[in-house]
Amino acid sequence: MAVLSLDPTTSTPEDADAPVLAQRPANLEGQVLGIVANGLGISEVMFDALAAVLCEEHGVRDVVKVVKPSVAVPPWPEQWEEIIGQATVAVTGFGGCGSCSTRSMRDAIDLEAQGIPSVCVVHSALVPAVRALARLVGGPDYPIVVVDYPHNPTAMWDKDEAAAVGSQVVEGVYRCLTAGH
Amino acid sequence: MSFVSPVHSFEDEEAASEGYFELGFTDGFPVIAPTETRVTAMLAAARLGPGEVLGEVPTRKVTVAAEKVAINAVMAGCRPEYFPVVVAAVRAFLQPEANAHSTTATLAGAAHAVIVNGPVRAELDIVSGQACFGPGFRANATIGRALRLVIRNVCRAVPGDLDRASFSWPLRYSFCFGENEEASEWTPLHVQFGYARDESVVIIQSIFSLVALLEFDASPQSILRTFAHFTRAYGMGRDDFVGDARSLVYVVGPEHQRRFLDEGWAKERVSQALWSLLTAPATGPYDRHVDVTGPENVLLVAAGGPGIAQSWLLLPHLAAPTHERIGP
Numbered sequence: 365m366a367v368l369s370l371d372p373t374t375s376t377p378e379d380a381d382a383p384v385l386a387q388r389p390a391n392l393e394g395q396v397l398g399i400v401a402n403g404l405g406i407s408e409v410m411f412d413a414l415a416a417v418l419c420e421e422h423g424v425r426d427v428v429k430v431v432k433p434s435v436a437v438p439p440w441p442e443q444w445e446e447i448i449g450q451a452t453v454a455v456t457g458f459g460g461c462g463s464c465s466t467r468s469m470r471d472a473i474d475l476e477a478q479g480i481p482s483v484c485v486v487h488s489a490l491v492p493a494v495r496a497l498a499r500l501v502g503g504p505d506y507p508i509v510v511v512d513y514p515h516n517p518t519a520m521w522d523k524d525e526a527a528a529v530g531s532q533v534v535e536g537v538y539r540c541l542t543a544g545h
Numbered sequence: 546m547s548f549v550s551p552v553h554s555f556e557d558e559e560a561a562s563e564g565y566f567e568l569g570f571t572d573g574f575p576v577i578a579p580t581e582t583r584v585t586a587m588l589a590a591a592r593l594g595p596g597e598v599l600g601e602v603p604t605r606k607v608t609v610a611a612e613k614v615a616i617n618a619v620m621a622g623c624r625p626e627y628f629p630v631v632v633a634a635v636r637a638f639l640q641p642e643a644n645a646h647s648t649t650a651t652l653a654g655a656a657h658a659v660i661v662n663g664p665v666r667a668e669l670d671i672v673s674g675q676a677c678f679g680p681g682f683r684a685n686a687t688i689g690r691a692l693r694l695v696i697r698n699v700c701r702a703v704p705g706d707l708d709r710a711s712f713s714w715p716l717r718y719s720f721c722f723g724e725n726e727e728a729s730e731w732t733p734l735h736v737q738f739g740y741a742r743d744e745s746v747v748i749i750q751s752i753f754s755l756v757a758l759l760e761f762d763a764s765p766q767s768i769l770r771t772f773a774h775f776t777r778a779y780g781m782g783r784d785d786f787v788g789d790a791r792s793l794v795y796v797v798g799p800e801h802q803r804r805f806l807d808e809g810w811a812k813e814r815v816s817q818a819l820w821s822l823l824t825a826p827a828t829g830p831y832d833r834h835v836d837v838t839g840p841e842n843v844l845l846v847a848a849g850g851p852g853i854a855q856s857w858l859l860l861p862h863l864a865a866p867t868h869e870r871i872g873p
Contacts, residue, residue: 374613434787434863436644467647
């Protein structure tokens with residue numbers, strides 16, 4: 365006799381709605397950059413370096429940065445209000461561990477839903493994880509910027525290396541946040 | 546009873562078990578086919594409808610309904626009478642302070658201990674004594690396994706996908722045990738959390754590391770110094786999300802417990818003395834300050850069998866211990 369058994373999983377990822385990307389500016393001139401940092405390793409130094417270049421070379425007017433209370437949770441509500449109240453474009457991350465990378469991806473998608481063009485900076489080791497998260501919550505093709513080896517995934521870098529990584533991701537971040545994407 | 550889950554059809558039970566493996570639904574061990582009859586019996590034992598929501602993992606937009614938990618409990622090999630314990634475990638695991646997304650996607654591969662207190666231990670033969678961490682006990686094995694299958698199938702923590710554990714570890718197959726409340730007059734863990742002694746309760750503790758604590762000296766002071774020494778070798782920093790609730794769990798074996806009891810040390814005194822040792826200033830890279838807020842965050846659970854003078858530290862991931870009364 366046939367055995368009829370029930371499926372143990374949650375609904376299939378394909379059920380998730382694809383997000384609508386916020387409208388990108390033509391360039392970053394006069395924009396306010398929001399940084400939603402998870403505090404992993406010294407990735408804050410990387411973001412500071414990234415922000416400095418975007419201000420100096422691409423005309424970003426101001427920067428507002430929050431560091432979340434833990435690596436893999438949403439920002440506190442007041443941090444969220446600060447970002448969506450001031451930022452006109454945003455970057456999240458650093459996605460270098462399993463839970464923090466995926467949460468940072470969700471942060472970026474949530475900012476996008478608020479109409480703020482955003483991008484998540486992820487290590488190559490965690491790309492499958494953020495893609496899995498994006499499939500679940502909507503947005504399997506959501507843009508990311510990838511940091512690769514030899515930089516280790518957990519952002520246990522020295523300050524020079526962190527600053528170098530910040531400079532390396534400028535082009536990708538710029539591309540994802542502007543209409544050229 | 547009406548279910549929303551899709552149905553898979555197989556020729557027989559063996560094909561169902563193989564098929565569920567092929568579909569990616571298992572932990573690698575064979576499973577029991579979750580037929581409607583079996584799932585219905587599971588839900589009835591907890592007096593739950595299939596649509597009852599037990600919690601969610603917001604980061605993943607995952608809502609956990611009783612139907613899916615019952616399906617996974619059948620697959621794990623639970624008897625229906627175990628299901629109220631599984632339900633309480635899932636509810637505790639999904640409380641915000643348990644940080645479900647973080648503890649199941651982490652590179653560190655955190656596990657979860659399902660600690661059971663109260664009369665249900667005797668009713669279901671949930672073992673708290675000799676060999677209680679290991680195989681051989683159906684209730685321990687299948688309740689712990691049910692939670693892990695829920696984490697995999699419902700919460701979507703699949704290795705290589707959202708589960709990013711670099712190594713993972715055997716505790717992630719199943720880890721459930723009871724507190725040996727009958728061994729002494731020590732205040733049971735659930736009573737410390739405000740429950741009545743005759744209530745049955747599940748406590749979930751995330752585990753970053755499981756640390757063996759061996760000390761053969763008989764004095765309570767020596768035992769506590771050893772507990773502190775190994776804990777401080779790992780250290781534990783502050784996490785602002787978990788805040789003051791982050792706690793250490795020490796599973797105290799009977800040979801150590803006996804030494805404390807002989808000297809008249811209640812749990813509270815042990816916790817106080819140990820907290821003082823843990824929070825002393827660091828003296829080097831392998832003797833670190835442990836950021837636990839107070840003695841109430843140094844939790845003791847009596848368990849294990851006689852023989853070796855051993856206890857265990859359940860060092861937490863980025864989560865607080867959470868608890869839930871076992872219904873219905």
